[in-house]
Amino acid sequence: MNASGEAVGGTRAVDALFDFEATFRDQYERIARVIARVVRDPARAEELAVEVFLKLWRSPKAQGAQAEAWLYRSAVRKGLDELRRRTRRARYEGLLEFVRAIPTPEEVRAAAEDQEKVRFVLAVLKPRHAELLLLRSEGLSYDELATALDLNAASIGNLLSRAQQAFRKEYIKRYGER
Amino acid sequence: MANDSELNIDRWVESHLAKLDRAGEWRPDVTRARARLDERHAAELLRRRKVTWVLAAVLAGCTGLLAFPAPRAIAQRCVGACESLFLERANTAPGGAPALAPDFSLKDADGAVIRLSDYRGKVVLLNFWATWCPPCRVEIPWFEQFQRTYGSQGFAVIGVSMDEDGWNAVRPYMESNKISYRIVIGDRALAQKYGGVASLPETLLIDRDGRIAARHAGIVGKSDYESEIVRMLEK
Numbered sequence: 001m002n003a004s005g006e007a008v009g010g011t012r013a014v015d016a017l018f019d020f021e022a023t024f025r026d027q028y029e030r031i032a033r034v035i036a037r038v039v040r041d042p043a044r045a046e047e048l049a050v051e052v053f054l055k056l057w058r059s060p061k062a063q064g065a066q067a068e069a070w071l072y073r074s075a076v077r078k079g080l081d082e083l084r085r086r087t088r089r090a091r092y093e094g095l096l097e098f099v100r101a102i103p104t105p106e107e108v109r110a111a112a113e114d115q116e117k118v119r120f121v122l123a124v125l126k127p128r129h130a131e132l133l134l135l136r137s138e139g140l141s142y143d144e145l146a147t148a149l150d151l152n153a154a155s156i157g158n159l160l161s162r163a164q165q166a167f168r169k170e171y172i173k174r175y176g177e178r
Numbered sequence: 179m180a181n182d183s184e185l186n187i188d189r190w191v192e193s194h195l196a197k198l199d200r201a202g203e204w205r206p207d208v209t210r211a212r213a214r215l216d217e218r219h220a221a222e223l224l225r226r227r228k229v230t231w232v233l234a235a236v237l238a239g240c241t242g243l244l245a246f247p248a249p250r251a252i253a254q255r256c257v258g259a260c261e262s263l264f265l266e267r268a269n270t271a272p273g274g275a276p277a278l279a280p281d282f283s284l285k286d287a288d289g290a291v292i293r294l295s296d297y298r299g300k301v302v303l304l305n306f307w308a309t310w311c312p313p314c315r316v317e318i319p320w321f322e323q324f325q326r327t328y329g330s331q332g333f334a335v336i337g338v339s340m341d342e343d344g345w346n347a348v349r350p351y352m353e354s355n356k357i358s359y360r361i362v363i364g365d366r367a368l369a370q371k372y373g374g375v376a377s378l379p380e381t382l383l384i385d386r387d388g389r390i391a392a393r394h395a396g397i398v399g400k401s402d403y404e405s406e407i408v409r410m411l412e413k
């Protein structure tokens with residue numbers, strides 16, 4: 001553990017083999033990006049990524065060989081929690097009208113709307129389905145998915161297929177095939 | 179065909195999720211995040227330290243308060259009330275019938291053995307008391323009077339002294355106060371059998387079937403006792 005890691009990593013006796021500082025340095029950017037795909041606001045994604053690492057620091061059990069899988073799972077869950085919270089609030093505030101609005105021809109706005117549609121569908125899916133889809137789209141293998149979500153590797157294919165079907169069904173129900 | 183369909187769905191979902199990828203040059207600021215993490219970590223350590231100090235202060239305050247007689251008495255009374263409430267429930271058998279009073283066999287001031295079960299058929303007032311306990315001393319003349327008045331109708335008082343000095347403290351007190359009802363010396367084991375006697379006096383009224391009909395922690399009015407005794411004798 002180097003000197004700059006002392007504030008968080010060095011003040012406590014954690015697993016001697018686990019280097020918190022190195023893990024932060026190597027993984028922070030990627031974890032922030034995972035969250036930023038789910039939540040709209042990049043600044044908020046960065047803050048949530050910090051929370052994920054703070055949670056890692058607080059959880060000695062998560063530190064060690066499985067830390068990376070744990071970080072991905074926590075990042076996706078953190079992002080989805082934030083997404084659901086915002087979706088609920090927007091629903092109450094009647095601000096979700098934009099998802100039913102006719103798309104404008106402007107490409108930027110269309111892209112933003114497409115993102116919001118995907119996010120909205122992820123927010124209403126079963127948490128396990130949404131987690132699987134997001135982690136898979138981050139490039140995790142079946143084995144890595146099984147480790148991250150504490151699932152049996154043999155059932156990942158089946159679960160992923162169900163999650164994809166659920167996503168497609170929900171999306172088409174709301175927005176059509178496009 | 180099914181495989182094609184699955185493949186198509188796989189691609190379809192993948193293409194939709196790909197829309198989440200951020201365009202442009204956005205990059206998370208690792209340096210700022212590092213500083214923020216240290217800041218949050220320091221705040222958390224400070225909060226934990228504060229909580230520890232507050233808990234230590236509360237504990238020290240409570241311990242200090244218990245050094246004074248009045249708060250200690252109040253605390254004992256509260257504990258006693260909780261225990262008696264618990265015991266009241268515990269002493270109620272399923273179906274709501276009062277539970278049997280635990281039997282005991284102890285010697286009185288003359289060395290004669292007193293067995294509670296020998297009193298079956300009588301109404302018994304079982305009084306846990308001590309010579310150093312002022313409210314207990316208030317009640318003793320009442321019990322003496324109840325024994326004289328209702329003794330012939332199948333009523334008996336048994337005093338259980340919890341004095342640590344045993345007969346050395348109790349015998350002189352009995353003589354100087356002319357206590358005629360029977361007294362035994364109790365101990366922690368007996369108190370435990372009765373669900374723990376956290377405060378004194380503590381008095382139980384046991385019906386003719388040997389069941390605990392009432393339990394009072396602390397001093398209770400003389401007339402209240404008397405009306406309960408009369409009612410139990412009439413049953």
